[in-house]
Amino acid sequence: MTAQSLRIALVGNPNCGKTALFNRLTGSRQKVANYAGVTVERKEGRFAAPSGRHIQVLDLPGAYSLAATSPDEAVTRDVCLGRFEGEARPDLLVCVVDATNLRLHLRFVLELQRLGLPMVLALNMCDAAERRGIRIDVAKLQAGLGLPVVQTVAVRRGGAEALVKQLDGQLPPLPAPLPEGSDLHAEVSRLLSAAVSVPERTARIDDAIDRVVLHPVFGLALLAVLMFTIFQAVFSWAAPLMDSIDAGAAWLGAAAGEAMPEGLLKSLLVDGIIAGLGGVIIFLPQILILFLFILLLEESGYLPRAAFLLDRMMVGAGLTGRSFIPLLSSFACAIPGIMAARTIQDPRDRLATILVAPLMTCSARLPVYALLIAAFIPQQDVGIFNLQGLVLFALYAAGILSALVVAYVMKWTRRDHSEHSLLLELPSYRLPNPADIAIGLWERAGIFLKRVGTIILALTILLWFLSTFPAPPPGATGAAIDYSLAGTIGKWMQPLFDPIGFNWQICIALIPGLAAREVAVGALATVYALSATGEDPSGSLIPIIADQWTLATALSLLAWYVYAPQCLATLATIRREGGGWRTVGIAAGYLFGLAYLASLVTYQVTLALTGG
C-alpha cells in the first residue's frame, strides 16, 4: 500500500445503512458486479479524500456474525479474513453500526476486532438516534472499544465528513481483541451502560405503523392494494413516455431512411437496428417504474414486513417468507431475483425459490405482453379498472399461482422434512432517501441499456442477416423473408408449434428470445418489417399483428410467455446458484413443458370458443 491509496471495506449488520453510506462516500463512481464464482453482488467504488489520497471502497454484504449461515455472510467472512480468492484483503475495515440498534450491532464489531485489521467505527444514523433521545458518549465509546469512532448521517449531504477526515489521516493502530471465549454480549452491555443512554427501546412511530401494517386484516389488504397499484402504475404511468420513445424511433428510422441510399446498409440500419432496438428500449420506462417501487419498498423497510405477513402462506406452499423478496425482484428480472435468494439460509428453501423465480413475470416479458395486449385487448373500462390492466394483472397472477403449485409439488417430492428456519429482522421504518433511490435506478437503467447495446444489438444484427440472406430469386412474388434462412428455420420449426397456434414468424422470434426475452419483440418487428411487401416497411408492429394473427394465437403466445423458459442468462444464473446442470435441466424442462401445455390448452379452447 502506498500512502496515496487505501483499500477499505464497509462491513456491518444488515439494515445498518451501509449501502447509503457507500453511496454518500462514492456518489455515482460505483461498479456493480459479482464476486468470482458466486452470484453475490459486489459493489465497489472510489473517491478522493481532500489530501488527494485515493480510497477504494468495497461494500460487503450485510452479516450478523462471522459464523456465516448464508452465501452472503460467507463472502463477508472470507473477504475480511483475506481468504477470498482474487480479492485483496482490505487495509482497513469501516464497521458501520446503526446508532439506534447498538445492542445488536456492537456485538459484531467486537467479533470483527479479532480479525487483526485496523478498524474505524462509523456510528451511522446519528440523526435518528438523536430524534429518539438516544445519547451516545462518543469519547467513552471510543475508549471502551479502543477504536476511533466517528458519527455519520449517510442520508445527509456532508454526513460522512468525519469519516472521510478519519480515513485521510494515519491508519489507526490494530485494535486489541477481547480474550478468546469472553462473553461478547456481556461486553456490549457494559459498553452500553457506560456510554449510551436510551429512553425507550423502540421507536414509537415504528410500533404505531406496525400495528396497522402487520394487522392480520388491514395489513394483508394494504399489501394487496400496494401490489395492484404497482402493476397498474407500470402500465398507465409509462404510456406517455413510451409513446414519445416510439415516436422518436419512428422519426429516426424515417430520417435515416430518407438520408441514405437504397441498399443493404439502409436495410440493416432501418429495418434491423432501429426497428429492433427501438422495440426494446421502449420498455425502459416500465422497467424503471417497477424498480422504483421495489426500491421504495426496500428502502422504507416494508419488504420484510411483507415477508412476515406472507410467511405462513408461503410455508404452506413449500417456500418461506424470505422468498418474497427474491420473488418480488424477479418481477423486474429473474437474475437479481435468483441472486437475492442467497439471503435464504435454508438450502431447500433456496432451491425451491430459485426454481420458481422464473415464473414471476419479469420485465423482459412485459414487452411481449404489452405488444399483444395493445394489439388484441380492447382499451375499455371495467368498473374502475382498465381491461388491459386487468389482463396484465391476470397474467402476473397466473405466474404466481403456478409458482405456488410448482413449489408445493417440489415440497412433496422432497424426502428431507426437517425444520426450516425464518429468523428475519424487521428494521425500523425509514423515509427513503431520494439520492439512494436515484443511484439504484441509475444502476438498473445502466444494466438494461448495456444489454440493449451488447447482446440485444448483436442478436438484432444476426437476425437481420438471417432474414435478409439469401435474397429472393429474381421474379419472386412473396415477401423477401420467405426465401431467407430465417424463413427456412421458422418453417422447419413450425410443425412442432402448429398445435399451439404459432406461425413461422413467431417461431423465428422465439430463437433470439432464448438470449433475452425482450428480443422476441424486436425480432418480430424485424421479421415483419422485412416481410412487409407494402411501401412502409417500418410501419408499427401492432396493426400488423392485429391484422394477421387470430385471437387464439395471441392468447396462446401470452400463455407461452407466462412460463417461457427461453432465457439463457437465467439458466446460467441458476446453474451458478443452484449448483449444477441437473437443476438447470429440471428448471428448463418443467418450464418448457408447462409453457407448451398452457399454450396448447389456451389455443385449442380459444379456437373452440371463437368458432375458428
Added chain:
Amino acid sequence: MTLSELPRNTPAVVVGVQDVSAGDPIAVRLRELGFVAGEPVRVTAHGPAGREPLLVQIGYTRFALRRAEAARVSVKLAEARA
C-alpha cells in the same frame, strides 16, 4: 415457559436458548442475535395465519421467528418493575 408460549405484549426475560441438536445452528444464531440470559423480550405481533410467525422484540431489534424457533428460547415473566 418458552417464547412460543408467551402471550402477546407480556414483558418477559430470556433464560436461555436450548440446542435441539448438537451445534444447532439456529440456536447459535439466536444467541448471536441477542437471545441471552437476562435480556428483556416481548412478543408484539403474530402473523395473520395460524398465529405464525411471531414478531419478537429483543434488545432494540424486532425479529420474525417461527414457532419452532421461538420454542428454543426459554423465558420467564418479568418482575413487575418499571
